[in-house]
Amino acid sequence: MKALLLSGSPRKDGNTEALMDRISGHFEKAGIKGEVISFADVTVMPCKACGVCRKKTDKKCVINDDDFHRIFEVMCDSEIIICGSPVYFGSATPNLMGFLDRAGYVARSNGNLFARKIGGPVAVARRAGQNFTFAQLLYWYMINDMVVPGSSYWNVAIGREPGEVANDQEGIATIDRFAENCIWLAHKLFA
Ligand SMILES: Cc1cc2nc3c(=O)[nH]c(=O)nc-3n(C[C@H](O)[C@H](O)[C@H](O)COP(=O)(O)O)c2cc1C
Numbered sequence: 001m002k003a004l005l006l007s008g009s010p011r012k013d014g015n016t017e018a019l020m021d022r023i024s025g026h027f028e029k030a031g032i033k034g035e036v037i038s039f040a041d042v043t044v045m046p047c048k049a050c051g052v053c054r055k056k057t058d059k060k061c062v063i064n065d066d067d068f069h070r071i072f073e074v075m076c077d078s079e080i081i082i083c084g085s086p087v088y089f090g091s092a093t094p095n096l097m098g099f100l101d102r103a104g105y106v107a108r109s110n111g112n113l114f115a116r117k118i119g120g121p122v123a124v125a126r127r128a129g130q131n132f133t134f135a136q137l138l139y140w141y142m143i144n145d146m147v148v149p150g151s152s153y154w155n156v157a158i159g160r161e162p163g164e165v166a167n168d169q170e171g172i173a174t175i176d177r178f179a180e181n182c183i184w185l186a187h188k189l190f191a
Pocket of ligand 1: 010163
């Protein structure tokens with residue numbers, strides 16, 4: 001089994017990436033191969049609403065940037081997809097959302113390629129906006145016919161400078177429980 005964890009922060013080794021690494025560590029211990037992709041190294045153009053993907057079945061976006069197609073292939077190949085984002089002015093990062101818009105459109109145009117994959121969002125911020133960002137990303141999961149397990153709280157955490165999120169004990173406990181629930185569900189669905 002495979003899990004893809006997208007860290008939507010442009011900041012390398014930041015709080016979002018730390019949470020994705022933590023979840024991936026849980027997956028690895030449970031025998032699920034985890035791959036963390038940091039959007040610090042990824043730039044994708046936003047969807048341009050050309051509609052070409054809706055008329056074809058080649059699982060491609062007409063915008064030919066390597067990053068998009070490389071990550072999209074890993075998504076299709078993974079049973080679990082986790083999306084983490086820092087909160088920027090109350091929302092997920094535009095680079096991550098641009099990517100998810102395109103991935104979702106191509107997936108839905110090719111017979112719902114993400115249907116019944118497991119996953120869920122994680123949001124981290126200095127102070128506020130995590131719930132909105134969590135909900136914003138949840139919309140993407142639900143319309144893509146995916147299965148999202150719960151946790152002991154919403155998957156949100158607090159931190160400003162890189163690494164600070166480790167001090168948020170409740171946030172970390174929530175993320176740990178979410179990872180456990182993904183593993184539990186994955187073993188029920190895919191073992
Ligand atoms: C452009 C920008 C906008 C931000 N907006 C918010 C915000 O709306 N609410 C908040 O609490 N923190 C906000 N922050 C702080 C980040 O969410 C916080 O530093 C987070 O830990 C960054 O995650 P990262 O280390 O993964 O990049 C903002 C930071 C930046 C750079």
